Amino acid sequence: DVKVTQSSRYLVKRTGEKVFLECVQDMDHENMFWYRQDPGLGLRLIYFSYDVKMKEKGDIPEGYSVSREKKERFSLILESASTNQTSMYLCASSKSRGPKGIQYFGAGTRLSVL
Amino acid sequence: SQELEQSPQSLIVQEGKNLTINCTSSKTLYGLYWYKQKYGEGLIFLMMLQKGGEEKSHEKITAKLDEKKQQSSLHITASQPSHAGIYLCGAATNNAGNMLTFGGGTRLMVKP
Numbered sequence: 001d002v003k004v005t006q007s008s009r010y011l012v013k014r015t016g017e018k019v020f021l022e023c024v025q026d027m028d029h030e031n032m033f034w035y036r037q038d039p040g041l042g043l044r045l046i047y048f049s050y051d052v053k054m055k056e057k058g059d060i061p062e063g064y065s066v067s068r069e070k071k072e073r074f075s076l077i078l079e080s081a082s083t084n085q086t087s088m089y090l091c092a093s094s095k096s097r098g099p100k101g102i103q104y105f106g107a108g109t110r111l112s113v114l
Numbered sequence: 115s116q117e118l119e120q121s122p123q124s125l126i127v128q129e130g131k132n133l134t135i136n137c138t139s140s141k142t143l144y145g146l147y148w149y150k151q152k153y154g155e156g157l158i159f160l161m162m163l164q165k166g167g168e169e170k171s172h173e174k175i176t177a178k179l180d181e182k183k184q185q186s187s188l189h190i191t192a193s194q195p196s197h198a199g200i201y202l203c204g205a206a207t208n209n210a211g212n213m214l215t216f217g218g219g220t221r222l223m224v225k226p
Contacts, residue, residue: 004156043202043216058213090156100145100164103204103214105157 003027004106006091012112019078021109023091031101032074033092034058034066037108043090049074050097081113117141118205120217127193128225135188135220137203145206146186147214148177152199160188190222198224 007022025032033048035058045058047066055066063085067075074093078085089109094101119138127133137146145164149157161170163179163186170177174191190197200221204214 006156040218042218043204045213048213088154092157100162102147102159102162104159105149107156108154110154 004091004093004104006089006106006109008109009107010110010112012114013078013081014114015082017078017081017113019081019111019113021076021078021089021091021111023074023076023093023106024072025074025093025104026072027093027095027104028071029093029095029104030071031094031097031103032068033094033103034064034074034076035090035092036060037088037090046076081111083113085111086113087111117207117215118203118217120201120203120220122220123218124221124223126223126225129194130192133190133193133222135201135222137186137188137205137217139184139205139207141184141207143179143183143186143205144208146177146179146183147204148186148188149202149204150199151202151219157202193222193224195224195226198222 004025013019034046035043037043044060046064049055049068065077091106092103094103121136147162148160151157161177166181166183168179176189179186200219202219203217
């Protein structure tokens with residue numbers, strides 16, 4: 001079974017803090033993704049990566065950066081957290097590039113920025 | 115504007131009843147994925163459809179993709195409380211990469 005693990009289920013941070021959200025997958029998947037999920041807005045793609053040290057912007061990259069130093073790990077960084085970044089963050093990974101690549105999701109991290 | 119429209123947004127059914135959730139796109143879908151999400155948790159993959167007219171079933175859940183590859187339906191037969199949750203469709207709208215666009219979700223409640 002594919003396992004995508006997000007380091008924290010719940011996180012509370014203060015405005016201006018630097019925040020790291022970690023995601024690890026154990027299936028040697030090439031592709032990894034970060035989404036945020038908000039009521040009424042659905043899932044929106046923040047960043048994705050097709051390979052180590054490679055990253056591509058998604059639909060809403062502003063205020064975020066990512067790091068992929070190893071194939072199994074994809075980190076989302078909030079350089080200076082703001083209250084409008086309070087959200088549910090979901091990480092996903094997939095083996096194949098292209099429409100056949102099923103994305104498998106982690107359990108999510110619910111981030112509150114106060 | 116959202117490329118994928120899901121309907122209904124929410125649904126309450128009596129246990130044992132059948133139900134259908136729809137997912138519609140204005141673009142051709144190169145891959146259509148159905149996921150289930152329990153409140154506050156991650157998405158669980160249910161089924162993937164790629165070919166026009168394709169139909170897949172798993173236990174009491176059947177998903178179909180229409181011949182034009184612009185609409186999919188998810189049908190649950192004899193619903194149970196364990197079917198409750200949020201159902202999301204995700205779609206690849208080009209053949210190049212596997213970036214997905216997601217529908218807004220359908221919140222299903224099953225009354226015992």
